[in-house]
Amino acid sequence: MRAAEQWEQIEQDLPADWSETQLAFTPEGSVAEAAAVLGPLQPGRVGSELRLHIERAEGGVERARNIFRALDRRRIWGTLSVVGSIRDVAPLVEASGSERPGSLAEQWDAALAELPPDWSDVLCVLELDSSDHVPRAALLGAPLNPTRVHGEVALQFRASGKQGYGVSPQMARRCFERMDAETIAGSLRVVYGLSDTENAVTQGPVWRLAGKSV
Numbered sequence: 001m002r003a004a005e006q007w008e009q010i011e012q013d014l015p016a017d018w019s020e021t022q023l024a025f026t027p028e029g030s031v032a033e034a035a036a037v038l039g040p041l042q043p044g045r046v047g048s049e050l051r052l053h054i055e056r057a058e059g060g061v062e063r064a065r066n067i068f069r070a071l072d073r074r075r076i077w078g079t080l081s082v083v084g085s086i087r088d089v090a091p092l093v094e095a096s097g098s099e100r101p102g103s104l105a106e107q108w109d110a111a112l113a114e115l116p117p118d119w120s121d122v123l124c125v126l127e128l129d130s131s132d133h134v135p136r137a138a139l140l141g142a143p144l145n146p147t148r149v150h151g152e153v154a155l156q157f158r159a160s161g162k163q164g165y166g167v168s169p170q171m172a173r174r175c176f177e178r179m180d181a182e183t184i185a186g187s188l189r190v191v192y193g194l195s196d197t198e199n200a201v202t203q204g205p206v207w208r209l210a211g212k213s214v
Contacts, residue, residue: 003068006080011061013082015116015195020086023052027078034076040067051083084120084194104176107188112169114190119161121194127154128186137184141175143167156191 001009003025014021026049027034035043035050041064043050054064068080102110104126115122126146128137131153138146138155144167146155160166167175176188 003071003076003078003080004065007065007068010080010082014085015087017087018056018085020053020055022083022085023054024049024081024083025052025078026050026081027076029076029078033074034071034078037071037074037076038067086192086194087116103180104184104186104188105173105180108169108173108176111188111190115161115193116195118195119193121161121166122159122190123156123192124159124188124190125149125152125154125156126186126188127152128184129153130185133184133186136182137179137186140178140182140184143171144175 007023010021010023024046025034025038025043031045031048031050035045038050038052041052041054043052045051052064054060071078111122111124126137126141128134134148134153134155141155141157144155144157144159146157148154149156157172158166159169159172161169
């Protein structure tokens with residue numbers, strides 16, 4: 001099957017709310033020749049595969065389609081497959097009026113319940129009610145390997161449901177229980193999520209936020 005046709009089938013099978021996807025193209029012939037045509041997608045080589053990152057927004061789908069058609073015109077045949085995809089995930093808790101979100105542990109449970117059963121990696125943000133809580137929350141949440149979010153009273157962390165880089169969901173919950181015990185209040189949200197990823201020569205996926213890798 002031609003690359004453009006394979007992409008059309010993959011696009012149909014992606015979740016309705018996908019925002020980004022990573023693909024692998026395994027050429028039957030020269031990897032270097034395929035990489036030259038796929039250059040605008042900035043492919044990375046993993047063994048005999050070329051890894052491609054496609055964003056749904058800003059014409060990313062049409063750009064990818066045109067490049068795959070260029071592969072077909074050059075008669076560069078190969079197999080296109082999905083490595084993983086990122087879904088648009090809405091904030092987990094919306095506080096209105098005087099309504100307050102639940103404890104951090106309860107919010108974490110709600111976050112996991114909203115994820116698809118085959119989730120593998122998530123990027124999350126913990127927004128704290130007070131900047132006074134940031135140092136203590138970072139200490140109690142040390143297993144999360146949290147980082148500060150620039151310009152916000154918030155900590156960012158990654159969790160993994162399978163393997164690779166990211167705290168386990170069980171350890172994350174214990175961290176939030178420690179924060180709850182010291183009445184550290186805030187709200188949790190999932191920024192990005194990936195399903196059924198397989199790590200190949202890497203510890204886990206890399207997201208780009210504001211032009212930076214996280």
